[in-house]
Amino acid sequence: MNILVFLVPVALALGIAALFAFMWSLKAGQYEDSEGAGYRILSDEDLPK
Amino acid sequence: MMNAAQDTVDFSLxxxxxxxGAATMDLAIAGVDCAACLDDIEGSMKACAGVTSARLNLTTHRLRLIWDPQIADAAGLVAALARAGYRAYPFEQSRVEAEEQARTQWLLKCLAVAGFAAMNIMLLSVxxxxxxxxxxxxxxxxxxxxxxxLIALPAAAYAGQPFFRSALAGVRTKKLNMDFPISLGILLALSMSVVxxxxxxxEAYFDSAVMLLLFLLAGRTLDQAMRRRTRAAAGNLAALKGETAHRLSDDGALVAVPVGALHAGDRILVRPGDRVPADGLIISGASELDASLITGETMRAPVSAGSSIYAGAMNFDGALTVEVTAAGEGTLLDDVARLVEKAGEARSRYMRLADRAARVYAPVVHVTAAATLVFWLLAGAGAHHAIIIAISVLIITCPCALALAVPAVQVVASGHLFRAGIYLNAADALERLAEIDTIIFDKTGTLxxxxxxxxxxxxxxPDLLAQAARLAQSSRHPLAAAVARSAPQAVPLDGxxxxxxxxxxxxxxxxxxxxGSRAFCEAADETKPSSPDVSLIYLRHGERQAxxxxxxxxxxxxxxxxxxxRAKGYDIRILSGDRNEAVAPLAAQLGIASARGGADPAQKIAAIEELRAQGRKVLMVGDGLxxxxxxxxxxxxxxxxxxxxxAQAQADAVFLGDGLAPVAQALDIASQSRTLMRQNLGIAVIYNLFAVPLAIAGYVTPLIAAAAMSGSSIIVTVNALRMRGARKEKAVEPVRRTPPVALATRRQS
Structure with missing residues (x-):
């Protein structure tokens, strides 16, 4: 059962990391335009000309 | 619209x-209906000198521009957008909308915390x-x-806030709502688990408490997102309607400004063919005004210096200089505002289906739990055991399905309404619309x-009318504008x-x-118009005249x-501010027996009150002040x-387009959603009929609680989504995406 000493903190740390990533993306406005984001991938303007 | 392109508007506000040192402005854009617009709009803006950033939000149809004020100016950028084929108007986020946005963010944060907690606790619970x-x-x-x-307590303290706050507010105002049993269930589950x-x-119920939060938050977040989207669309429409006013500066120069920038005391010029942009007092000039948007009266009224005029009236013949008065100073507006305030009270007392259910539900559940406790104590079980069973009754009945039953339907239904061009203003409007049995229509501007x-x-x-429409393009007179509308694609005549x-x-x-006028066209015609609300305009081309x-x-x-x-059994009436002579023929044409004209705002309320006293639920459809x-x-x-x-601010929903069909559609969707809401509440009750005896008997373990609660939530949500399938088959929704051909032509123009 010693493995729990590693696995439980690892699981928690991963969860917290994901939570922070979400909070960051929310703050950065990534949920402001859920429709446009899908189309922006298709735009070519980031290609070298 | 043409007007906005010709004038240089002062957007500095x-x-x-x-x-x-850069400048920024938010614009609402009309006609964004596909992904290609994204490149079109951002591309045309970035091509303008001085623009450093242009970002279009495809969800809200708003564009944020950042530019160097030394090189570019706002009016020029708006004009460039107009050349690209998109009408834009500066937009300022209203306070309500800003609040909705903040609430959406907050709910998303709560949802994320609950999701994190639920995942980790489930891992441990399994x-x-x-x-x-x-x-x-x-x-x-x-x-x-x-x-x-360790995970559940802080997470619930954070993510449970939307429910705890609402429950507290409910307790304070002595209006028990659904959030009260929810909050109680969560708190009891958590404290019992800690003990x-x-x-x-x-056995501990940490997972049940947190999962309950997660499900409920998901429902609320979706509901909120839909409401915010509707609000944004309505805000755009309001902004795009925003006309420009011509303000006279102190030195006599004429500046075009957005109507929002007008202040009391400003002097404005209202030209023939303009809509009056703000309430005010005429200082000089004389003209005829069509005030049908305000009073429903279709006959034009003469005005001159000293007359009060109201925003929305159409100016006909003469230019007017008007001093803007603050809102509410005019007598008519005063009256209307006072009546509105009084009239809204009855509706604010309306109780939503979910809250009515909660009012019955909460006492029943709490009494059952207490009875269970007493029963087990009398049956000789230890106090500890009896308390655990009583609390498990509360947890299993914690109204997850019940609390999701209504919002889940609400989200799907308001999505349908949104796509049908009907924007809901009030959250409880759907439920009220479903109860309607009598419909009162205003005449002017509504029917x-x-x-x-x-x-x-x-x-x-036909050829004469077609030429007249082309000729009419060159005039700003309202009658000419009406002729021009008969052929919207007509090209103006040269010279x-x-x-x-x-x-x-x-x-x-x-x-x-x-x-033009009879004299101008040398028309010999002496006959009176067939009806007093008919206006005449003459056409002469050589010997031909019309x-x-x-x-x-x-x-x-x-x-x-x-x-x-009528076929659906609604009682339909007309109640208009226009004269009886104008109302009667129209009512006959529509086959409406009960039609009344000449009603002022107070009489309209009285008529509605009378119907209410008879126990009727009245839907009012109207547009005027x-x-x-x-x-x-x-x-x-x-x-x-x-x-x-x-009027729009008071309406539960506004609908787009020239047709009246949205009224029927709104009632349709509302009654359909009421059926689903009731079904869902029924499912929740059935769930309880099975789960509660198990809990009373002491058979509910955390595993059973988790399975039962998520199971019932999923059934309720799936049932709400059935509406989606049913409506898709009907395919009544208008096509909103512009076909590629139309796009191509617009790009060229």
Whole structure:
């Protein structure tokens, strides 16, 4: 059962990391335009000309 | 619209400073209907010198521009957008919308925290459940339970706030709502689990409490997102309607400004063909005003210096200089505002289906739990055991399905309404719309189109009318505008010349064509118009001449819609501010027996109150300023998007387009969603009928609680989504995406 000493903190740390990533993306406005984001991938303007 | 492109409008009110001396402005954009617009709009903006950033939000149809004020200016950028084919208008986020946005963010944060907690606690709980069935050591179980508590308590304290706050507010106002049993269930589940953990018990309900939060938050977040989207769309429409006013500066110069930038005391010039942009007092000039948007009266009224005029009236013949007065100073507006305030009280007392259910549900559940406790104590079980069983009754009945039953349907239904061009203003409007049995229509601008049209087109030579429409393009007079509307695609004639107060003329096929007053066209016609609300405009082309009649015509589908509504058993009436002589023929045409004209705002309210006293639920459909109190007083209300601002603010929903069909559609969707809401509440009750006896008998373990709660939530949500499938089959929704061909032509133009 010693493995729990590693696995439980690892699981928690991963969860917290994901939570922070979400909070960051929310703050950065990534949920402001859920429709446009899908189309922006298709735009070519980031290609070298 | 043409007007905005010609004038240079002073947008300084909407321009805000950004970093490094740059300027920024938010614009609402009309006609964004596909992904190609994204490149189109951003591309055309970035091609302008001085623009550093242009970002279009495809969800809200808003564009944020950042530019260098030394190189570019706001009016030029708006004009560049117009050349690209997109109408834009500066936009300022309203306070309500900003609040909605903040709330959406907050709910998303709560949802994220609840999601994180639910995932991690489930991981631990599943281990405990499988361990209990095999050989978990008590130490490991205790460790897992403490770990769960460590995650669950702070997470619930954060993510439960939306429910706790609303429950507290409900307790304070003595209006018990659904959030009260939810909050109680969560708090009891958590505290019992902590006690059990401390006593080295085998069972803890941390997962149930957090999962409950997660499900409920998901429902609320979706509901909120839909509401915010509707609000944003309505805000855009309001912004795009925003006309410009011509302000006279102190030095006599004329500056075009957005209407929002006008202040009391400003002097404005209202030209012929303009809508009056703000309430005010005429200082000089005389003209005739069409005040149908305000009073429903279709006859034009003469005004001169000293008259009060109201925003929304259409100016006909003469230019007026007007001093803007603060809102509410005018007597009519005062009256209307006071009536609105009083009329809205009855509706604010309306109790939503979910809250009515909660009012019955909460006492029943709490009494059952208490009875269970007493029963087990009398049956000789220990106090500890009896309390655990009683609390498990509360947890299993914690109204997850019940609380999701209504919002889940609400989300799907308001999505349908949104796609049908109906924007909900009030959250409880759907439920009220479903209860309607009587519909009162206003006449002017509601049953009829808001702008007058050519009414005798059938008796005119088509080629003559087509030429007249081209000629009319060159005039700003409202009657000419009505002629121009008969052929929206017409190309203006070259060399057309407008003679103020008379008409327009141009050479067609080498012969002069004139459109205008009777004298201007030298018409011999002496006959009176067929009805007092018909206006006449004459056309002469060489020897050929024509008399064009202009009047407000019925909405194209008014007859069909009224008949369909009547077939569904609604009692339909007309209540108009216009004269009886104007109302009666229209009512006869639509086959409506109960029609009344000449009603002022107070009389409209009285008529609604009378129907209410008979136990009827009245839907008011109206657009005028004079309808605003009636819209607030009725059980539910709808306004076309062309309605006066105050009327729109009182309506439960506004609908787009020229047709009346959205009224029938809204009622349809509302009654369908009420059926689903009731079904869902029924499912929740059935769930409880099975789960509660199990809990009372003491058979509910955390595993069973988790399975039962998520199961019932999923069933309720799936049931709500059935509406989606049913409506797709019908395929009544208008096509919103522009086909590629139309796109290509617009790009060229």
């Amino acid at each position: 909407y321009v805000r400073p950004a970093n490094d 281990s405990v459940w499988s361990g209990n069935a095999t050989d978990i050591s008590p130490e490991t179980r205790d460790f897992f339970h403490w770990l769960s508590a 059990e953990t401390a006593l080295h018990g085998t 009829t189109l808001p702008d007058p049209n050519v009414s005798n087109a059938a008796s005119l030579a 057309a010349e407008e003679i103020a107060g008379s008409g327009v003329r141009a050479m067609v096929d080498g012969v002069e064509m004139r459109l 008399r064009i009649e202009i009047r407000q015509s019925l909405r194209p589908d008014a007859r069909a819609t009224i008949e369909a509504l 004079n309808d605003a109190p009636a819209l607030a007083a009725a059980h539910a209300s709808l306004s076309p998007i062309t309605a006066a601002d105050l």
